[in-house]
Amino acid sequence: MTTAIEVLAAPDALAERVAAWLIEQASAKQGSFSLALSGGSTPERLYRRLAAAPWRDRMPWERVHLFWGDERCVPPDHPDSNQRMAREAMIAQVPIPPGNVHPVPVDGGSPEMAARLYEAELRAFAAERPGEPLFDVQLLGLGPDGHTASLFPGTAALAERSAWVVAVVGARPEPRITLTYPALEDSGAVAFLVSGAEKRAILRQLLEGDATLPAARVRPKGAVTVFADQAAMGR
Numbered sequence: 499m500t501t502a503i504e505v506l507a508a509p510d511a512l513a514e515r516v517a518a519w520l521i522e523q524a525s526a527k528q529g530s531f532s533l534a535l536s537g538g539s540t541p542e543r544l545y546r547r548l549a550a551a552p553w554r555d556r557m558p559w560e561r562v563h564l565f566w567g568d569e570r571c572v573p574p575d576h577p578d579s580n581q582r583m584a585r586e587a588m589i590a591q592v593p594i595p596p597g598n599v600h601p602v603p604v605d606g607g608s609p610e611m612a613a614r615l616y617e618a619e620l621r622a623f624a625a626e627r628p629g630e631p632l633f634d635v636q637l638l639g640l641g642p643d644g645h646t647a648s649l650f651p652g653t654a655a656l657a658e659r660s661a662w663v664v665a666v667v668g669a670r671p672e673p674r675i676t677l678t679y680p681a682l683e684d685s686g687a688v689a690f691l692v693s694g695a696e697k698r699a700i701l702r703q704l705l706e707g708d709a710t711l712p713a714a715r716v717r718p719k720g721a722v723t724v725f726a727d728q729a730a731m732g733r
Contacts, residue, residue, distance in 0.1 A: 501705065501722045501723070501724055502721065502722070502723045502724070503705070503723070503724045503726065503731075504723060504724070504725050504726070505726055505727070505728060505731045506725065506726070506727050506728070507727065507728055508727055508728065508729075509540065509543055509693045509694075509727050510543065511727070512540070512543075512544075512691065512693055512725055512726070512727045513540075513543040513544045513546075513547040514547060515725060516544050516689065516691060516725050517544060517547045517548050517553045518553070519689070519723075519725075520533070520548070520557070520635065521553060521556050521557050523634060523635050523686075523687060524557060524558055524561070524562065524634075525556075525558065527561075527634055529561065529627075530561050530562075530563055530626075530627065531558065531561050531562050531563065531634050531635075532562075532563045532565065532623070532627075532631075532632065532633045532634050532635075533562060533563070533564055533565070533633065533634065533635050533637070534564075534565045534566065534567050534633045534635070534636045534637060534677070534682075534685070535564060535565065535566050535567065535580070535584050535637055536567050536568075536580075536637040536638055536639045536647070536691065537566075537568065537569075537580035537583060537584075537639070538639045538691075540639065540691045540692070540693045540694075541584075541637060541639065541691055542583055542584075542587050544637075544691065545583075545584055545587035545588035546587045546588065548588055548592070549587065549588040549591035549592055550591075554591070554592055557592070559592050559593045559594040559595075559598075560593070560594075560595060560598075562594055562598060563598045563599075563600060563623070564584070564589070564594070564598065564599050564600060565600045565620070565633065566580055566581065566584075566600075566601060566602050567636065567637070567638060567646075567647040567676070567677050567682065568580065568602075568647040568648035568674055568675060568676040568677065569581060569601070569602035569604055569674065569675045570604070570670075570672050570673075570674055571604050571609050571612065571665075571672055571673040571674065571675065572604065572672060573604075573605065574601065574604070574605065578672070579604075581601040581602070600619055600623070602616050602675045603615045603616060603619075604675065608665075609665035609666075609667060609673040609674075609675060610665045612665070612675050613661070613663040613664050613665045613675050614663075616663045616675060617661060617662045617663040620632065620662055620663065620681065621662070624684075630686075631684050631685050631686040631719055631720065632662075632681060632684035632685065633681075633684065633685040633686065634685070634686045634687065635685065635686065635687045635688075635689065636682055636685040636687070636688045636689070636718065637689050637691060638682070638688060638689065638690050638691070638713065638716070639690070639691060639692070640690055640692045640697060640700060640701060640704060640713050641700075641713075642696065642697065642700055643700070644700055644703065644704070644708070644710070644711030644712055644713050644714070645712050645713065646682075646690070646712055646713035646716065647676045647677055647682065648666045648669070648670075648674035648675070648676035649666075649676055649678070649679070649712040649713075650666065650669040650670070650712065651710070651711075651712060652669075653666055653669050655676060655678060656679075656712055656715070658678040658679070658680075659678075659679070659680060660680070661678055661680075662677060662678055662680055662681035663675060663676070663677055663678065663681065664676060664678055679715065679716065679717075682716055682718065683716060683717055683718045683719060684718075684719060685718040685719060685720055686718075686719065686720040687718070687720045687721050687722075687723070688716060688718045688720065688721070688722045688723070689722075689723050689724075689725055690704070690713070690722070690723070690724045690725065690726075691725050692724060692725070692726040692727075692730045693726065693727040693729065693730050694727070694729055694730055695729040695730065695732075697726075697730040698729070698730055698731070698732045701724070701726060701730050701731065702732075704724070705724065
């Protein structure tokens, strides 16, 4: 994949830069702005930055629609819930209309049912924006095994080309719900957020285009940017 790379000195600088970049993206877009969130400590630092001055007052929250790239099948108030993290770090602190927040319905029954319900919501949203990407911006992380969202090595979800959302059972202790490549790739821009020295080796593989990594197989409609801190990038 053709990738732009921005290297920031430290995690706080990375969060500051991506906050500014997101507001640039949202301000340049007419109409609704759809943003797919990622879980993890690096995105959490970004969300807290977006919820604080000056960025909080510069984001056109009334036009922003939030989705999630993946979610654990745990209650929404569980410590491991991506929704809980994003709500506490950002959503509860900003003037976004409640109807513009679209969490994965993990309380809707089985993981498979939750995946079907979320796909139906995504397709209904896409139908309201004909000719536009599903997501204006997709935020993604990079796991130490090369996974992104909940697309783990060796799972059937990697081969899915029809469904937009699937359940992933058995790859981790708890079932996950994840967007598949067709949904991830229907994005106007994709941003990987990578920080920490422990990510250095896997980030190098990603940037070298190692196709064995699930993250390296994301081929979106729009541009890919990797925002990394110096610890992750190394020399």
